[in-house]
Amino acid sequence: MASDSAFKRLPxxxxxxxxxxxxxxxxxxxxxxxxxxxxxxxxxxxxxxxxVSAAPRAxxxxxxxxxxxxxxxxxxxxxxxxxxxxSEGMQVRFQQGAREPLENAS
Amino acid sequence: MSAALTPGHSDVDATVVGGGxxxxxxxxxxxxxxxxxxxxxxxxxxxxxSRGNFGLVWVQGKGDTCADYARxxxxxxxxxxxxxxxxxxxTGIDIQLSQIGGLYICLSDDELQxxxxxxxxxxxxHNDDYPFELLDHTALKAKVPAIGPTVAGATWGPEDxxxxxxxxxxxxxxxxxQRQGQLLTCGPVTRIEPITGxxxxxxxxxxxxxxxxxxxxxxxxxxxxxQVGLSAPLQPNRGQVLIAERVRHFLDYPTGHxxxxxxxTIQCGDSKEDVGFDCGTTTDVLATIAARAVRMFPLLEQVxxxxxxxxxxxxxxxxxxxxxxxxxxxxxxxxxxxxxVTLAAAHAGPIAAWxxxxxxxxxxxxxxxxxQRFSV
Amino acid sequence: MTRADSNTSTDYVDLAIIGSxxxxxxxxxxxxxxGLRVAVIDEQPLPGGxxxxxxxxxxxxxxxxxxxxxxxxxxLVKQFSTAAIERIGNASVWExxxxxxxxxxxxxxxxxxxxTLLLATGAQERPVPFPGWTTPGVMTCGAAQIMLxxxxxxxxxxxxxxxxxxxxxLVACQLLRAGIRIExxxxxxxxxxxxxxxxxLAGAVSGWRYLLKGARLMAELKRGGVNRRSGITNLRAxxxxxxxxxxxxxxxxxxxxxxxxxxxxxxxxxxxxxQLSRALGIDHHWDELQQCWRPGIDRWGAxxxxxxxxxxxxxxxxxxxxxxLQGRIAALAIAAQRKQLSDSERDARAAPLQRxxxxxxxxxxxxxxLYRPAPAFLRPADETLVCRCEEVTAGEIRRIAREGCAGxxxxxxxxxxxxxxxxxxxxxxxxxxxxxxxxxxxxSEVGYYRIRSPIKPIxxxxxxxxxxxxxxxxxxxxxxxxG
Numbered sequence: 022m023a024s025d026s027a028f029k030r031l032p033x034x035x036x037x038x039x040x041x042x043x044x045x046x047x048x049x050x051x052x053x054x055x056x057x058x059x060x061x062x063x064x065x066x067x068x069x070x071x072x073v074s075a076a077p078r079a080x081x082x083x084x085x086x087x088x089x090x091x092x093x094x095x096x097x098x099x100x101x102x103x104x105x106x107x108s109e110g111m112q113v114r115f116q117q118g119a120r121e122p123l124e125n126a127s
Numbered sequence: 128m129s130a131a132l133t134p135g136h137s138d139v140d141a142t143v144v145g146g147g148x149x150x151x152x153x154x155x156x157x158x159x160x161x162x163x164x165x166x167x168x169x170x171x172x173x174x175x176x177s178r179g180n181f182g183l184v185w186v187q188g189k190g191d192t193c194a195d196y197a198r199x200x201x202x203x204x205x206x207x208x209x210x211x212x213x214x215x216x217x218t219g220i221d222i223q224l225s226q227i228g229g230l231y232i233c234l235s236d237d238e239l240q241x242x243x244x245x246x247x248x249x250x251x252x253h254n255d256d257y258p259f260e261l262l263d264h265t266a267l268k269a270k271v272p273a274i275g276p277t278v279a280g281a282t283w284g285p286e287d288x289x290x291x292x293x294x295x296x297x298x299x300x301x302x303x304x305q306r307q308g309q310l311l312t313c314g315p316v317t318r319i320e321p322i323t324g325x326x327x328x329x330x331x332x333x334x335x336x337x338x339x340x341x342x343x344x345x346x347x348x349x350x351x352x353x354q355v356g357l358s359a360p361l362q363p364n365r366g367q368v369l370i371a372e373r374v375r376h377f378l379d380y381p382t383g384h385x386x387x388x389x390x391x392t393i394q395c396g397d398s399k400e401d402v403g404f405d406c407g408t409t410t411d412v413l414a415t416i417a418a419r420a421v422r423m424f425p426l427l428e429q430v431x432x433x434x435x436x437x438x439x440x441x442x443x444x445x446x447x448x449x450x451x452x453x454x455x456x457x458x459x460x461x462x463x464x465x466x467x468v469t470l471a472a473a474h475a476g477p478i479a480a481w482x483x484x485x486x487x488x489x490x491x492x493x494x495x496x497x498x499q500r501f502s503v
Numbered sequence: 504m505t506r507a508d509s510n511t512s513t514d515y516v517d518l519a520i521i522g523s524x525x526x527x528x529x530x531x532x533x534x535x536x537x538g539l540r541v542a543v544i545d546e547q548p549l550p551g552g553x554x555x556x557x558x559x560x561x562x563x564x565x566x567x568x569x570x571x572x573x574x575x576x577x578x579l580v581k582q583f584s585t586a587a588i589e590r591i592g593n594a595s596v597w598e599x600x601x602x603x604x605x606x607x608x609x610x611x612x613x614x615x616x617x618x619t620l621l622l623a624t625g626a627q628e629r630p631v632p633f634p635g636w637t638t639p640g641v642m643t644c645g646a647a648q649i650m651l652x653x654x655x656x657x658x659x660x661x662x663x664x665x666x667x668x669x670x671x672x673l674v675a676c677q678l679l680r681a682g683i684r685i686e687x688x689x690x691x692x693x694x695x696x697x698x699x700x701x702x703x704l705a706g707a708v709s710g711w712r713y714l715l716k717g718a719r720l721m722a723e724l725k726r727g728g729v730n731r732r733s734g735i736t737n738l739r740a741x742x743x744x745x746x747x748x749x750x751x752x753x754x755x756x757x758x759x760x761x762x763x764x765x766x767x768x769x770x771x772x773x774x775x776x777x778q779l780s781r782a783l784g785i786d787h788h789w790d791e792l793q794q795c796w797r798p799g800i801d802r803w804g805a806x807x808x809x810x811x812x813x814x815x816x817x818x819x820x821x822x823x824x825x826x827x828l829q830g831r832i833a834a835l836a837i838a839a840q841r842k843q844l845s846d847s848e849r850d851a852r853a854a855p856l857q858r859x860x861x862x863x864x865x866x867x868x869x870x871x872x873l874y875r876p877a878p879a880f881l882r883p884a885d886e887t888l889v890c891r892c893e894e895v896t897a898g899e900i901r902r903i904a905r906e907g908c909a910g911x912x913x914x915x916x917x918x919x920x921x922x923x924x925x926x927x928x929x930x931x932x933x934x935x936x937x938x939x940x941x942x943x944x945x946x947s948e949v950g951y952y953r954i955r956s957p958i959k960p961i962x963x964x965x966x967x968x969x970x971x972x973x974x975x976x977x978x979x980x981x982x983x984x985x986g
Binding site: 420 | 909917919923924926956957960962963964968970
């Protein structure tokens with residue numbers, strides 16, 4: 022989880038700050054942005070390992086097509102991080118391999 | 128596959144029309160007898176039934192109104208292990224056969240009671256040689272901890288099992304090709320012409336000759352059978368299967384409606400191996416299948432559906448197979464059924480042996496499956 | 504459940520439009536003005552599509568980064584947002600037929616019935632398989648642009664950009680304007696493409712505005728000191744011991760080079776998003792020039808299926824301005840079909856739009872020839888993962904094709920390629936092309952995956968909630984009797 026892979030926040034128009042938790046770590050996000058963007062801005066990842074070979078993966082297309090950004094968001098496994106907007110207090114976890122069938126079972 | 132049919136190719140013993148599970152099993156069985164076999168197959172979007180099935184090797188409840196069908200089914204289930212081992216040894220493909228028993232889950236007491244009565248009458252008919260067990264909710268929960276609180280119980284069939292149907296199809300194709308089988312993907316067979324000493328099978332402008340011809344073309348049999356003096360009164364029936372994403376392993380046994388594959392994906396179906404069929408719109412049917420699956424296993428509620436299958440089942444009026452040689456054109460055979468997975472071992476074994484040598488199996492009366500039962 | 508509930512106020516409309524990019528927005532505005540009851544469904548909370556993503560609330564302070572072509576979308580979005588249209592954002596359509604669709608929103612599904620459906624689902628980036636493309640840190644140029652638009656985020660440096668197509672240059676310039684250092688811009692466009700493109704120069708000349716734009720982008724990159732190399736082959740992404748991208752290798756003029764980088768942005772053009780049009784059974788044909796499938800539609804956007812229209816990149820790549828024009832033309836045709844407009848009035852109104860459309864499309868033959876991807880990205884080497892979800896390699900697809908596998912649907916069954924959560928979106932084109940190559944037949948003969956609902960994954964619980972409450976028990980009882 023090296024921070025040298027953090028995406029860079031450019032000078033932006035004002036927006037509310039949203040606090041979320043990623044792998045138990047507090048990060049700040051911009052209101053209206055996706056979970057995947059917030060995670061990349063914090064330099065966190067790889068964001069999952071695959072169920073087939075446990076290979077590391079991270080967001081790829083950012084438009085809901087590739088399903089690489091699947092994460093556990095507020096207890097819901099295999100959520101598309103790039104299609105989910107951040108909300109205050111959100112809990113994000115990185116999945117290792119296949120999801121648990123049960124909510125919050127991991 | 129772009130190989131062309133060889134005109135005048137007369138050193139072929141049998142042409143099998145249809146490269147699905149049924150045709151492949153027969154072809155493998157004929158190869159076991161040392162025969163040279165050609166399969167003529169329609170192509171990429173033709174294999175609907177074989178690709179859309181549920182993967183059950185299923186015994187319990189099958190043949191409740193036809194004792195010979197129950198016998199055929201159980202014979203196939205017994206021969207399945209050897210059939211699978213042969214495929215795996217030869218191709219290196221693990222088709223994930225597991226025959227440690229299966230569950231037919233009943234949501235209500237009423238349903239459970241009816242199910243028990245049906246199986247009990249089958250046991251009576253088979254002189255007590257018909258194993259099953261009735262599990263109430265507590266007993267079921269002990270076996271399958273993930274079972275939902277409102278499920279009444281289940282019937283347990285120790286002879287039931289399941290297999291990965293896609294790997295099965297692939298292993299059968301590889302095995303067939305290994306033994307110099309010719310698989311011709313050249314579009315649908317348009318005409319079968321009886322000729323001296325055999326048959327000429329036409330697919331468009333191409334044709335192929337062989338001593339015998341086996342019609343295993345699923346619904347395609349309906350139009351081909353009359354060309355060789357047979358009748359295949361088949362109706363398509365849509366069966367739908369939902370496939371959900373991979374989840375960690377939670378279900379050890381196949382059930383009539385829900386099973387977990389070796390990869391971890393979840394299949395939910397309307398149990399076409401064992402049940403009648405739903406009609407109605409796609410959305411309604413899919414929703415009903417999902418609702419039943421979630422009630423059986425509440426942990427599936429948050430699991431995502433990634434695919435669905437609408438496969439066409441090949442149904443005769445009574446739902447049982449037709450195995451029949453043409454009287455008008457001996458050497459032409461009709462093989463049609465809707466349990467291509469369960470019956471694969473029987474098709475590769477006794478049914479192929481009958482086609483090859485005319486020898487009837489001992490375990491059940493083959494005449495039961497003659498098509499003339501529909502013309503009375 | 505056939506009625507929409509509190510989340511949406513509508514369960515029946517004259518015209519349902521899927522997608523609120525330029526095509527969907529323009530069609531909706533005009534159709535509403537012509538008196539149709541219109542609903543527009545989009546996966547994003549804000550209208551604009553990917554091209555005008557979040558343009559009504561842009562993240563970036565500096566408007567020069569994304570440039571005027573992006574902010575052009577502001578007025579369209581404004582018109583769309585104030586018109587008498589039912590706007591259903593944050594919603595994914597997971598099933599559609601010729602008279603209804605099912606959409607999921609906030610974890611619940613609804614049905615919407617319609618007389619006419621307009622698919623304005625746009626494009627997706629062409630999948631770019633090459634060794635290492637699944638490495639964390641490899642992303643698409645489109646992804647980088649989406650992050651600029653919606654979050655004001657720029658990729659982690661050092662950045663390398665590799666591939667082919669107009670977006671490649673545009674994204675490079677946009678990042679440069681944002682002050683991001685670009686280590687290298689590696690162009691994979693084969694040299695032969697330049698000669699081939701010259702044949703279509705006539706169209707290019709009439710589309711001179713595009714050529715000028717391209718020349719300006721190149722000049723900007725030069726001024727910015729970007730190391731730009733052309734004729735790149737053998738692109739490969741390499742990971743560090745944590746599995747993250749730390750360098751790439753490539754061949755240039757017969758020699759291998761390596762570059763350290765944290766982000767690699769790749770791009771090989773865009774292709775129509777055909778999931779919904781395929782699921783609806785619309786005819787598709789193989790476009791040899793654009794190397795992709797495109798649905799069969801007429802000059803009004805009418806498809807082979809009655810009452811289903813298409814507009815924008817989903818019906819064939821043309822870009823944002825073309826999409827807007829096609830949306831407006833389709834709206835006229837739909838309104839005329841619904842008798843809101845006479846045929847002669849439709850024709851009169853459409854004529855200037857169609858003339859402008861022709862002007863805008865004049866450049867396409869040139870661009871399509873110039874930016875046709877190198878064969879290595881269309882039919883990658885054996886070791887390359889083709890299906891990212893199920894981790895199936897190109898070699899595996901070739902092997903089963905040679906063994907006699909008839910086409911992509913059987914390949915899917917045999918290899919699991921296309922069975923993962925992306926439902927074949929990132930491997931479908933490649934699998935068809937590989938099978939065509941192995942079987943030595945045209946791609947059109949090989950065909951494509953059969954696409955079925957759900958078009959987007961939904962939970963079993965959500966689907967189950969659409970069943971009538973008594974159904975499962977009744978159905979189970981019925982089945983027990985039959986068993």
